[in-house]
Every structure is written in C-alpha cells, then in structure tokens.
Amino acid sequence: MTERKREILAASQNVLKEKGYAATSVRDIAKALSMEPASLYSHFKSKEDILKITCFDMADKLELGIAEVNDIYFNAEEKLRIAINLHVKVLTQNLNSAMIFIRDWRNLTGKSLDQFILKRNAYEAGFREIVQTGINEGIFNETDKKFAALTILSSVNWIVEWYKEDGSLSSEQIATKLSDFILSGLKKDTV
Amino acid sequence: MTERKREILAASQNVLKEKGYAATSVRDIAKALSMEPASLYSHFKSKEDILKITCFDMADKLELGIAEVNDIYFNAEEKLRIAINLHVKVLTQNLNSAMIFIRDWRNLTGKSLDQFILKRNAYEAGFREIVQTGINEGIFNETDKKFAALTILSSVNWIVEWYKEDGSLSSEQIATKLSDFILSGLKKDTV
C-alpha cells in the first residue's frame, strides 16, 4: 500500500465514520479529499473495497492481540485483562476504523461477508476460551460462557460510541476500569 | 394510527432491521409488502418518517420505564434491577424496532435528530442518577458515574445483536443475568 493510498484511506474512514458506510457516497469522500470521485478509482477498485480493507485490517489487528495472549501462559484473570487491554487499545488507537468495523461490516457482500463472519466468530471463541479457562481454574463463577463473552465484547465495543480522544480517560485507564468491572462480575468472592 | 398503517410499519421495520436504514430502499420495503413504492406514501409522508416513528416509539417506551422506576421508592439495587429488566423487556419484545432504534438513529436529520439526542441524553441521565443513588446509599463503589452508566447501557443494548426469540434464554433470564453481572461490578464487597 502506497503512502498516498494510505492517506486516502484514512481520509475516507474519517468521512465514513460520520454518516456510516451506506449513507456516505463516493462523492462525499472525494469532496473531503478535494479530488474528483473518479480519481478514487486509481487507488481502490470499488467503494466496498474501502470497507473491506477497513474491516479486515481491524479484524487482523484484533486477531493478533488474542493470539499473543494465548501464546504465552497466563492465568485466566491475567489473560482476560490483557485481552481487554489490547482490544481497547486497538479500538481507541484506530477510532475511525473501529467505528466502521463495528457498525458497518454488515454492508460487506458475498465472500467478503462470509469470511468476515468467520473471523468474527473465531475472535469471540477466543474470549469464550479465556472464560472457560477461568472456570476450569476455579476462579470464575460457573456461567453461561457464550453469554459472558458476548457481554464482555459488547461493553468493550461500545466505547467507540462515546470515547473521545481528548477525554479525561486514557485508553489504558478505560481498559483497567472495564477489566475491573467485568472481572468483578466473573470472579468468585474470595473473601 | 390505522390498523393498516401499523401493519405496514411492522413490515417496514422487518425489512429495515436486515440491511439497515440507509441501505434499504423504499422499493425494498414495498416489495416486501407486495405493493408499489408510491403506495407507501398514502401512509407515510417520507422514508425518514418511518425511521422517526420507529425511533421515537422506542424512546417513549423506554422513557416510560425509567419514569416508573423513579416514581416509586426503591433502594438503588432494586431500582437498577427493575430499570435493566424493563429495558431488556422493551428491547426483546420489539426486536426489529430496537435494532433500528439503536443502530440507525443517526440517519435522522434536522429537528428530529436534535430532539432524539435530547431524549437519549435524558435517559442516560436516568441511569446515572440510579448509580448516584447507590453511591449515596453507600452500597455502590465510588465510580465514574458516566462511565458506569454507559457501560451498563452498552452491555444491555448489545443484546439486540445476538438475542434470538427462540433462544434458550427468556427476556427475564437475560435481564437477571445482566443485572447480576452489572451489580457485582458496582456493589461493594459485603463479605
């Protein structure tokens, strides 16, 4: 990916995050770049191409995080904290992409959509696995694994709706707070 | 609202929830109703009208719930449980509308959008108030109120993404599980 392509991609994402993929036209994107709509096609082969690259880039970044966690041995609580921390970091450091990734992936079509759903399911399974580890270790409450994983991801994903880069909380602080919140819901009372 | 209008509205929502508001055309909706696109305009004055009615209906239903909770006296834990229960119930019993309400409200324009945001903020403030009550009563941990309210709403709202009417969990069970999860994150350890 050339420098220029990356530049155009970033600008596109900045427009797409505002109104959403479907409500944003190629002409909107071109306008933000002060160029003609047709010129975008020197860099991307379609509008959906931009969405596809954005969604899969994010998916790859998140995947990398969870792989890292499962590679080295930690106990479940550490694993979950690290996974949440990485997830929050990826989202907050790529806020535009994250909003598109979370909100607009449904607009993918055909094979791209199928492949995306596979990746998404695999990632969720990774979280379920961590929860399962915690149950096995006897430190998490017996709980509906699928339910717990979904609830974790939902609270974590929602931050893209309210996180502001200039806000009072750093990505690190948010991750810690969220981890505390979630872990207190999972951990057995050890007093 | 006539019987027929309600019927068309429900069918419209069933189409809109699939692809989202912006990606769904008036012709898509008409097709699902086996009628001509123009015929829809005998009932609704615009496409956005359908979105507006959907979003504000949901907002009203939720508002009603939180008013109910604050009217009668409960302690904070009870209040939060009831509020979450009502919220989950409204979402799961109006699943199509709920998805549109949560995902597509940004496509509102002008005064409708402004008014919607006001309602939304007021509702969030209601949750913050409950959290504050809990802190005052000394049963919730001192915590970032805004953060807690947002996290609560995020985990609750996300259920529209995975809730299936024929699933193993009833709306009541989901509400209870979510409440347990959230309250264990808020409550002080009472040994």
Place this chain on the structure above:
DNA sequence: ATATTTGCCTAACGAACGTTAGTTTATAAG
C-alpha cells in the same frame, strides 16, 4: 532522451434513488 508509471482529470454511462401527480378501485355512508 525516451519510455513508463502514477495520479489526477473531464465526461458520461446506466441504474437506482426518493418522491409527486393524477387516476382507478373498493368499501362504506347518506
């Protein structure tokens, strides 16, 4: 110096969009 590539342009295509105007048909009321 010449050839190639890159990045953008102008112009326009056909398709799909939301919406309007005017009309017909079915149902019910006077």
Place this chain on the structure above:
DNA sequence: CTTATAAACTAACGTTCGTTAGGCAAATAT
C-alpha cells in the same frame, strides 16, 4: 343510487448513485 373516503395503482420527475473510458501532465525509471 349517489357520494365520500381510503388505499392502492401507473407513470414519471429530477437527482444521485457507483463506476468506466479515455486523456493529460508530472514524476520516475531505463
């Protein structure tokens, strides 16, 4: 039997959509 109303229709409007074709100028490579 006539009239009023509701709900659908046909036809088309102007606009916007994503995209393609083809060309031109500047930068880069040979």
